[in-house]
Amino acid sequence: MGVVEPGVRLAKGDLDRLVAALKGTPAYEEALKEALQRDMDVGRALEVIAALQRGEVGVARVRGPTPLTLEAERSLREGLEPALPERRELLSYALFKARLLQATASFLCTECGATFELPVVDVRPELSCPGCGSDKLAFDAVPEEELAALAERCRRSGRGCRKLELSAKLFERYRDLAVLARAAGFGFREAARLLAEHSGGREGLLKLLWLKRREKLRARFAAPASPARPEAGGSAR
Structure with a gap:
């Protein structure tokens, strides 16, 4: 892609x-x-x-600019032209897509317990455990050792199991598209909602994720700042 x-x-x-x-x-x-x-x-x-x-x-002198010139x-001249809004949008999407596809995701086989890590761009719908071949995988957009530590906590104390279950169900249903949504910064539940509403292919999902991320960033920066608290003994003006 x-x-x-x-x-x-x-x-x-x-x-x-x-x-x-x-x-x-x-x-x-x-x-x-x-x-x-x-x-x-x-x-x-x-x-x-x-x-x-x-x-x-030989090299010959000519009058006027050559085709190469x-x-x-x-x-x-094109490089000095001000960027049109649609061109800025295109560049923004291209950069988002590039960063997302070069991110990494980690996987945990729920059958044999093996963990492995892959660049998001290499995650395919038919992905399976390289150890036992099972396609029952939990995942997250974190380093492999972090996912392995979460799996160990789940095994020892039961903490973190719910997160692994959510990711495994999401991957079982949406496969590589689930990984894209998570790597784009969406939580598992939010990713599930986005994927349930999405009916297009991989490229369409990437554009949807880009738009949703942009909406979240705009909403965050547009949120009014909390009013300053008056100092002790003073009054707010």
Whole structure:
């Protein structure tokens, strides 16, 4: 699943911000590999450089900009243009999607007790325990050792069992979509409500999660501040 949908064009400034946010992630490495191996003819470029060094190819002066210069000028001009609202929305969604897919989730097999961790982007509907093959899994968007500790507390004292049960039921019903909702920062019950209302596919859910997260952030920042309490012996004005 790509970070930006096919056919979408980004201005240079937007693209630079997206690249900076993704640097070091699998999505970045894959895009770099595609650009170098598929889109750029590196071998032919090296041949031209070698021909220049041998004097087989010369450099000529021309009047006016060359096609390459015009393309560079156009890209620079686009990068200086103010971002349109729809372009900002696109970039916001792309960054949300990239961060979400590069997050990790941990899983606990409710059959054999094994735990394992995966990047969210690699979680598939058919995911099963690598140890026993069972698809009965509890999960959370936490490090593997934290989920293992929760499972141990549940076994020893019964604390935390309800959380494991909720996640296992959610995963049994919604599989990878449940992991996406949890990794986006929604609690298990809230994720269950969102998933019950959602009828589209994976991409549609990602957009829904992005919108809901944005609504929550806006509501949080829009909430009026609590009135200041008067100091002892003073009065509130």
